[in-house]
Amino acid sequence: MKYIPNLPASAAFNFALEEYLCRSKKFNDTVFLLWKTTPTIMISRFQKSYEEIDYEQIKESNMEVVRRNTGGGTLYTDEGGCQFSFISKKVDDKIDFTPFINPIIKALHNLGVEVDFNSRNDLKIDGKKISGNAQTIIEGYILHHGSLLYNTDLSNLDNYLKNAKHKASPKANKKVGNIADYIPDNISADKFMEEIASEIIASGAEVYELTDEDIKAIKQIEDEKFKNDSWTFDDEKNYNFYKTSKFKGGKLEISMNIVDGIIEDCKFNGDFFAKDNVVDIEQALIGQKFDNQILKNVLSDDNLSDILYQISNDEILELLFSNEELNNDIEYY
DSSP states (O other), X not given: OEEEOOOOSOHHHHHHHHHHHHHHTOOSSOEEEEEOOSSEXXXXXXXXXXXXXXXXXXXXXXXXXEEOSSOSOOEEEOTTSEEEEEEEEOSSSOOOOHHHHHXXXXXXXXXXXXXXXXXXXXXXXXXEEEEEEEEEEETTEEEEEEEEOSSOOTHHHHHHBSOTTOTTOTTTOSOBOOGGGTOXXXXXXXXXXXXXXXXXXXXXXXXXXXXXXXXXXXHHHIIXXXXXXXXXXXXXXXXXXXXXXXXXXXXXXXXXXXXXXXXXXXXXXXXXXXXXXXXXXXXXHTTSBSOHHHHHHHHTSGGGTTOBTTOXXXXXXXXXXXXXXXXXXXXXX
């Protein structure tokens, strides 16, 4: 394992670092990162920013807004918590949270904190979410990252998230908590972060310090992508066809423009998890006749299978051609 310490408190920089490590194929070993942020709203890869955040409130604050490479939901982070990342050469094409969540569970256990994994992406204590996790695959590397709410100001979830019924909003439900309320020792957020790092690398890790060349490449990705409004924010676009439903793998929204029976535009949104090539499904559907059998044949391509985590292509077809919304009572968080 490689461990990169002393990272800046910037979501944009650290998301760029994750991408750099994947695309540069710099290490064959798994890389572990532990970092924090200033007050930040993190939008997931496939969500509509204008539905998630309160632009006006954010403009009046110093809040940073960054879109990440992974799916899942929007979250708030600050100096009271920390984020962890694992970048690992993939063994297969499957998204699998367990190998990366288990070391975090073990580290928390060794600090006297017992947590439960809900089998999708959350860690909980007494039914309260204290960690959300997300994963994707980029250039043959698994990117897995997650949050650890230690002493985070949870009131900011309500202050800056537009949807009052957001799943992580304390006003909507009381299912979010801070680890500090459960840890036996009264330690600071910085000390907690040090303890987590020590636990993860205890079995052996080589410390790697970023070089000037690394930082130059990372900052280029940061500036061109993660600090670029065209990546972070999306414009409201009109579609003439829209379907949405909840599945085991998350919420999926499919928007299309269909003209004379032909799909002219297609967009997948939601809080699902996926590999890096969701656009391949969208592009494969564009130009096709909106017909069940035709689209079934298109989606039967092996290169388009298992792109969405726990949402099959058969379920995508069922959603597209069903006369009513499906499975909207599923609770997956």
